[in-house]
Structure formats: C-alpha cells, structure tokens
Amino acid sequence: MPPQHDRLTIGELAARSGLAASALRYYEELGLIASSRTTGGQRRYHRAMLRRVAFVRAAQRVGLSLDEAGQALARLPEDRAPTAAQWAPVARAWQRRIDEQIAELQLLRRKLGGCVGCGCLSLKRCALYNPDDTAADHGPGARWLLGDTPPEPEPPTTA
C-alpha cells in the first residue's frame, strides 16, 4: 500500500480507477479531470479525481458520451462529493434515460416475439424492422434515445 496522500500519480489513479493511463490523459485533455504538476512536469491528481472518474464511467454505463458526461460533471462540485440535492436530479435524469432504453428494448423484444412464427422480415410489414420510432442509431449496444415510445398494442406481424 505505497501512497496514501492526496496527490496521486497517473499510474496510481489508473490502478485505482481501472482505466489505462492513456485514457486518463485523454479525459484530462477533454477537461473531464484536472491535474497539477510537479516541478518536473509530472501529473499529480487530487483524490477528488477518483470520484470524477467514477462519475464518468457511470455516465458511460448509462449510455452518455464523454462530452455529455462532461456537461453533467460541470453541474457538480469540482472537488467535493455532491450533496444529495445536487446529485438527485442527475441520478433521476439517468434513471429516466435508462427507463427509455429498457422500454425500447422491451418493445423490440415483443416485436421479435411476434416475428418468431413469421420470418417474413418484410420491409413493409414486419414490425421488427419497421420501428415506429425512427430514432436510428449508428452504434451497437446503446444509443436509442427516442423521447416517447408509444404503447402500441400490436397484433403479431402486421403494420
């Protein structure tokens, strides 16, 4: 357990955050975290940066880009833990976002269910392909952020 003080080297921050040092430099370049420097020019990070890094990683899990994470970060204290009052709106916004993603996935799942016995995959008729949401994305994994997914009771494989 070598270093216990406030000024973490980039290697220490990397080890404790699970990120690569290169990623931390990148985050710093983007303004997500900040460092002071030794006289020799090496970075030293305040412990508070641990929390900021944690926040960014959490934001990514919610599906935010680093840019968006930075926006959210800007509304929280620089070097203290946020109060419940500061954190709550962020957490709630993220929850809404997650709820939307879940809702969309559930819709897709339901449509897939309707397609199981069908297989048509017609561009015109297949509910699976014809998302009434047009929120196209370009990335696999996450990014469906349509605002209002209509409930849409749907007879199997028809549009």
Add this chain to the structure above:
Amino acid sequence: MPPQHDRLTIGELAARSGLAASALRYYEELGLIASSRTTGGQRRYHRAMLRRVAFVRAAQRVGLSLDEAGQALARLPEDRAPTAAQWAPVARAWQRRIDEQIAELQLLRRKLGGCVGCGCLSLKRCALYNPDDTAADHGPGARWLLGDTPPEPEPPTTA
C-alpha cells in the same frame, strides 16, 4: 411508382430500405447483400435483398455488429423468406440477448436508485461504479481491479 420489377437499382433499394446508397455498397462489400450487374456495370438488386437489409438493420437494433449480422444471415436462405423453423432460433437468440441487456439496465437503474440519496460515487463503496456484474460493456480491456483494495473509511462529503 416507377419500378415494379425484381431488379432494383441501388437508389431504389436505398429509398426503400431507408439506407444511403453508400451504406448499401458498404454492406455489399462486406458480403451482407449481393447484386448482379447490368452490361454497363451498374448494380441491380433482387428484391430478396430488401429482406436481407431488413434483417441486418434489425440485427443492429438488437446490438449485433455487421459482422455478427452476417454470421446470422449465413444461416438463413439466400433469396427466400426463412421458414418459421429457420427463423425461430435466431429470434430466440436475439430475445435472450435483449433480455440480458434489459437485465443489465435494470441492475444499473436499481443502483442509481440507491445512489440518489448518497452522491458519494466512491470508487470503493459506490454500487453504481462498482459493477458486481462484469457486464459485457465494451470497456477498454481494463478490468475493475478494485476488489482487493483496503476498505478505507470515507466520511460523507469528503475525500
């Protein structure tokens, strides 16, 4: 309603699939779709390609890469609609995949709920940041190796 025959130009396929012509050329380059050529060298797509494109787009919505979509495509008929027997396992695999995504989001959501009144975002203690699930997350190869770090008592609103 100009063309009604089987041989769609790339522009027609683009219009009907909602994809850009450049994307279709890209798909063809990847082997996801195929075309014949006119004597002049222009692409003509069989109508069955509409279904293949639909399939690929659907796969993307499920979170598959184009490569994975191609793998799945290879197990379906080239130019006919898949039978229910052919389609069902694919659809079920996709549903499982969606279920996993939903489960992960729900877990994240729950953790966020626990964090609303907390705001600590401690790397050590915050459930939000410490995913006990080692979820698929396209992380940069770095693992969260925080498990073995000493507990380190951290009073609220301090770090």
Add this chain to the structure above:
DNA sequence: TGTGGACTTCAAGCGCACTCGAAGTCCAGG
C-alpha cells in the same frame, strides 16, 4: 440522339474513445 441525373470506383475522411510507439525526462529506493 441527346442529356442530365443516377450510377461507377477508389481513396480518403469522420467521430468516438481510446491505444501505441518513439524519444526523451523524472524521481524514489538502494
């Protein structure tokens, strides 16, 4: 037959979130 809009290829570029490598510098432990 003329024409202009749709098509062709090929190479390069983009956006994101990083990673890698080279060449050089720093600094803590012995």
Add this chain to the structure above:
DNA sequence: CCTGGACTTCGAGTGCGCTTGAAGTCCACA
C-alpha cells in the same frame, strides 16, 4: 549518486460504420 521504472509529449493508428469527393460512365426518357 545511480538506476530503472514511471512518467512526459506528440503524432499516428485502431475499429466500426459508414460518408464524401473526384473523376468518369451509364441509361431512361423526350
């Protein structure tokens, strides 16, 4: 004081899923 491992910067590269542009060709309609 020495040393070697950790750090520095900078530029380039990666992977995915495309888009854009240049330069040239085709073909359906009048």
